Amino acid sequence: MSENAPKVAVAEKNMVPWNERIAYSFSDFACNLSFQMVGTYLMIFYTDTFGISAAAVGTLFLVARIVDAFDGPFWGIMIDHTHTKWGKSRPYWLWFAIPFAVFCVLVFTTPNMSLTGKLVWAYVTYIGVDVLYSAVNIPITSILPSLTSNPQERVTLSTIRQFMGTAGATIITGITLTMVAFFGNGSTTSARGWFIWALIVGIIVVIIFGFVFKYTTERVQTKSSRQSIPIKQSLKALKKNWPWAIIIFINFIYWMGMQTRSQVTVYFFKYNMHDAKLASFVLSLQMVALVAVVLTPWTSKMIGKRNTMLGGMILAVVGQLLLSLGATHLSVPMIIFATVVGYLGTGYVSGLIAVMLADAVDYGEWKNGVRAEGIVTSFSSFSAKLGMGIGGVITGWILTGTGYVANHTQTASALHGIELNYIWVPLLGFALSGIALMFYHVDGIEKQMQSDLAEKHARENAADDE
Secondary structure (H helix, E strand, C coil), X not given: CCCHHHHHHHHHCCCCCHHHHHHHHHHHHHHHHHHHHHHXXXXXXXXXXXXXXXXXXXXXXXXXXXXHHHHHHHHHHHXXXXXXXXXXXXXXXXXXXXXXXXXXHHCCCCCCCCHHHHHHHHHHHHHHHHHHHHHHHHHHXXXXXXXXXXXXXXXXXXXXXXXXXXXXXXXXXHHHHHHHHHHCCCCCCCHHHXXXXXXXXXXXXXXXXXXXXXXXXXXXXXXXXXXXXXXXHHHHHHCCCHHHHHHHHHHHHHHHHHHHHXXXXXXXXXXXXXXXXHHHHHHHHHHHHHHHHHHHHHHHHHHCXXXXXXXXXXXHHHHHHHHHHHHHCCCHHXXXXXXXXXXXXXXXXXXXHHHHHHHHHHHHHHHHCCCCHHHHHHHHHHHHXXXXXXXXHHHHHHHHHCCCCCCCCCCHHHHHHHHHHXXXXXXXXXXXXXXXXXXXXXXXXXXXXXXXXHHHHHHHHHHHHC
């Protein structure tokens, strides 16, 4: 077989029609619409509305991450053992969309309880929404290798998905405070406002996941994907899978930085800049990330996925440095410019993580002979939520350690703690992610890997037909 034959076959097969591309992209729209509301606003909801201390919230986030050490891989193993007429990953949107949406509402509900009762309620509902988020989010990544085996088509799918995911995040972070105030008689700390808005979002999320389930198809079927893989066997896909290890580390440290920044954005503008309404505008600037998302397929084709993501990390670091200047001089124009630069950078990053994890699925099969979409991609959710949880712990403990008091004028120490969370912790996360990318070398072997796998799958399918 000539060198070009397998490449042509891979390029021409498994192209995804536009209606399915759109349906797939709405999976991340739904996830971000709900979970970005949790990730961005839950801490300030807990401290300024529900009446829980920042330190207690930080500890809650840490405990939830310990639970995630088990629930992420659990869902991955479940996916690898699932075989239905709908596929392996797709059924989870049908089964768990409603439970997830219910807990998204409960987590923003404020029953009249003692402080101990409030803590118990917070633990049960937050851990519940966290576990169920994995049930609907991990399939978004695990299904990608089953939607297409075409490397460039995966970039296209992930780009469209990230575009819609960013749109969902931009919408929810931009309008949430306004909607809470609308339903809460003008108050952004209104318990009634938070509950009604969470209920509306939950209903929308269920409807969207129904649409995603109906219009997606798992078309790439290999011998491994048609069989239940024993846990011990599926773990072999991770053996010496360095691309997977690097992306999982990046996913962890990147989301740690993103979480510390997003969840203190309202604090920063409310207390440091004395203009809480400006937070909604700055959060809505995530829309500029869409420019980078749209350009990602072109840049990744021209300079490679690794270099595209590395360029995004560099822009994110520059954005944080500019943000420090804006914070020092209390310059709103500088803060806005810095935020735009940073979001352009993160736009290049977010859309490629899922693609590079799909490549890690291929790499695990190519290197170890085991294709385990579930277990390989499940660590994406685990590492991201671990990073977000550690970010929550860092935020809570820094706020408490520097003397933050809810709904009061803050001391200079507390203002410094908010700034530390908003600028310097994210900068560290972005910088470490960039360093890790220097060791990622899949782009150079991708053509050979895809060629070898195409031949392997062709042999397996021919043998099954005999």
